[in-house]
Amino acid sequence: MREVLTEKELGLCKGGTATYVNTSTKSKEVNVLDLVAEGDIELCAIRCSEEKVAVACGYRPSSGNHRIFFNNFEKLFSKTL
Numbered sequence: 001m002r003e004v005l006t007e008k009e010l011g012l013c014k015g016g017t018a019t020y021v022n023t024s025t026k027s028k029e030v031n032v033l034d035l036v037a038e039g040d041i042e043l044c045a046i047r048c049s050e051e052k053v054a055v056a057c058g059y060r061p062s063s064g065n066h067r068i069f070f071n072n073f074e075k076l077f078s079k080t081l
Contacts, residue, residue, distance in 0.1 A: 017044045017057040026050050030080055035072040040064040043072070046081055054080035 021027045030045035039063065045056040056076055060069040 017059050019044050019046055019055055019057050021046060021048075030054065030076075032076060032079070035075055035079075037065075037068050037072065040068040043076060045076060047080065048054075048057050053064045056080065 025048055027046045027048045030047060032043040032045055035043055039061060042059040043056065045054060047054050056073075056078065058069070058073050058076075060066070
């Protein structure tokens with residue numbers, strides 16, 4: 001008998017996005033919490049001040065709404081410019 005249930009079996013499927021930045025790179029997190037819609041879009045973004053670059057990472061689950069994903073990703077571009 002198995003004693004441990006997987007997260008999926010418990011209904012706790014988790015995912016998300018991540019961006020890793022070297023500690024020597026001056027960067028600032030972009031607040032994207034208002035653009036995240038669980039089940040439709042996961043986002044994270046940073047601005048690198050010295051390089052004048054923004055880096056974003058997005059994920060849409062296969063069951064996620066395409067329209068919400070692309071609308072919110074487009075809003076992210078406006079935030080980072």
